[in-house]
Amino acid sequence: MWCDPTVTQQPLLDFRSDTVTKPDEAMRAAMASAEVADDVLERDPTMHALEERVAGLLNTEAALWVPSGSMGNLIALFLHLRRGDRFLAAHGSHVLDNELGTAAWIAGGMPHPMDWDAGPGRMSAAAIHDIAGSEPSYHGLNTTLLSLENTHNAAGGTVMPLEEHMQLIAAARECRLRVHLDGARLWNASVALGVAPSELTVGVDTVQVCLSKGLGAPVGSVVAGTEDFVTEARRVRKMLGGGVRQGGILAAAGLIALDRVDALADDHVNAKLLAEGLNELGWSVREPETNIVLAAVPDVRNAVKMLGRLGIQTGPMAGQVRFVTHRDVSTADVKETLHRIGSAS
Template sequence: MAKAMAAAEVGDDVLDHDPTMRALEEKSAQLLGTAAALWVPSGTMGNLIALSLHLHRGDRFLAPRGAHVLTHELGSAAWLAGGMPEPLEWNAGPGRPTADVIRAEASDGERYDALRTTLLCLENTHNGAGGAVIPPHEHAQLAAAARDCGLRVHLDGARLWNAATSLGVPPAALTVGVDTVQACLSKGLGAPVGSVVAGTSDFVREARRVRKMLGGGVRQGGVL
């Protein structure tokens, strides 16, 4: 790894894009089944970028109880992204809600002053539940339930590589139906630092701007 870092082709990723980072992003998008991807310094920043672009200030979002976005990101989902978190109970096993729970929690009142639920955040594997894995058919059911309720879907796939290995499926099989996904490069892959956040080309274009706002723009990032 040290030799690869020393020999990396680099450029200014804030200005013209670092060629090694661009190759990483293109490869990541291919693996995750998305149109584009963006390198970010950490998974927490990747999740925060996605939530910031999905939520309007005061929107309610759903996530399984104990999810990383609820318990280990220091409230940035509320503080910076402006979202109101709502934990979902694990009625399908550790770290795993059912589609019925999502439908029940996503139904909002008709009053203008009721909370507006707009986003579902899933986590695979669910670290707080001991690395619980959501298999593809369950993931598809949860994403479909969210879609039926008019919700967008973000997947915190910090350990998606581990889930894919455990299940013997390609990572893209675990991103079906999501709008965005974050995957950590320092977990299953052992990279020294970094994650990717992925989605449509329009999403990544805006995500690059938010990354800069949050101080995540780097120069010769190819060494990472």
Template sequence: MELSVFVAPRPIDLRSDTITRPDSVMRQAMADAEVGDDVLDHDPTMAVLEERVADLLGFEAALWVPSGSMGNIIALMLHLQRGDRFLAPEHAHVLGSELGTAAWLAGGMPEALPHDGGPGRPLASTVRAAAGGGGPYFALRTTLLSLENTHNFAGGAVFGPDEWAELVAAGRDSGLRIHLDGARLWNTAVALDVPIASLTAGADTVQVCLSKGLGAPVGSMLASDAARIHEARRVRKMLGGGVRQGGVLAAAGLVALDRIGDLVEDHANASTLARGLRERGWEVAEPQTNIVLAAVADPVRTVTELADLGIAAVTVAGKVRFVTHRDVSAADIDEVLERLRRM
């Protein structure tokens, strides 16, 4: 009697573009990096990375931080005081995915704005109405507009320079400072084929991530004017984010920046995945970047069933999310769609 042996399918991980691993080229750059104590002397490779990112984004200065969440909270700590209110689109990362640090550490009361201007963004008129005017001394002071591009939980939705300028103008007209959570701003620039700096003009602070999509193992950047970045370096130290020989990590970031153009492949794979899911009866909108959201009756159960097929996904905002990235090939996407025939 022969016994059948169950062979688990090769895992294909579409949970996030943060699961990528540095390749041999990036690892070699990390090994060869010139380093120094960044807290005491400003690591030389870190300084090069910060200058390059500041130039790309159109700012005077930039600061490396361990994570996008730290970059965001540092920015909010610079902008907000206790008793301040800030505005952000519904389901923004700073509202629901950073453990309440906006209120806890920055002292700001969040106010979610509807996506009435399109997926992931409010109308300029909505910003003006929400900002309101002056009030009695015991009223909250609305002082900041925080935007997100791409908007993660809206399916990697993007908005371009014209809409960005309208929202910035609405904020400025209302006396608000502007922060941009641009963790995946590189994806927006590639999807729209526009300069990255055209998506940041007028902001007070911008956070961008190197470990999403671009393949660095860790690290985000906060960009602003030189005075704010000087203070941001102090706040980073308060939060325990100072590093010593950070050039090892900065070298990975420099290699990552050379790969921004590769994101077009992730976008193409996301489009292929979305089309294949629709052909199999899934309710899926066409992705603008590398995030595919599927509306299903029971997202938690669906993710479990996908795992049984060796496909890793997650639930966000009541939907199943798939994220394509540089460690998943076009052949892997074809394999995912083939496995789904059995589901």
């Protein structure tokens, strides 16, 4: 694909994930001055304010801060599933491939990966009916949950359109399934579609959203649902070791992060710029829908290594090289990335 370049001392350009962002001075100042209390004993006021704000944005009754999106997803699955229940999720979903099997190990569920028969990262309503539309025999699996992911990471940050979302919700209800939404990058989907986040949570029982990806907070996600769900979720969070004390220091960063949702549009523009430039250089790249660019190459491991020697940090994803644009990568950085790759070809 290109010649073996000499290792240089050029500044690193980090496209490994939108989790690598660092809090800026405004966010650090908010963290330093946050009003705090012991959230386990009495509720931290800043954390409570964050939870109420997220619940409002998602149009849920209540919400709970958690240290990570993986914990938020696990809490939801733990409370939705009985041991041995089957749950459906699109092939490559984060809850299937990137959470160390906790959906089965701790939540006790039997995962069933669904083919992408409706497009990259997306399953169809018909497929849900095929799996869960009839009563199982007494020795068969009880299918009780549909887990959605929007955007779908392993498919390249693909967005589930609102109409398809509603079709899946309707199919789930017809099949008597509860619905959990892994919305780690739901903010990106909202910006890409030009709709409020609450429009993308219609009909779900629970939803998890991340603050420490493109929005730039250093730590934290939020899991949301009914008041009763959040009451139980708080207990499970404690059981999993996720109870916090003066959590307002972290919640303050989350409140600042929520002010920056609209800025995700810049990441999407940069992703398209990067994809177009890579295609012009002879790479095979599908146009991104949000901030994730997947490049098909003959040897992923070697490509990641060679990019690293150019000072461009990437990673493997679904058998391809993944670039993720974020608030700490500028348009100039994207152009510099393309320049380095082009010069080494």
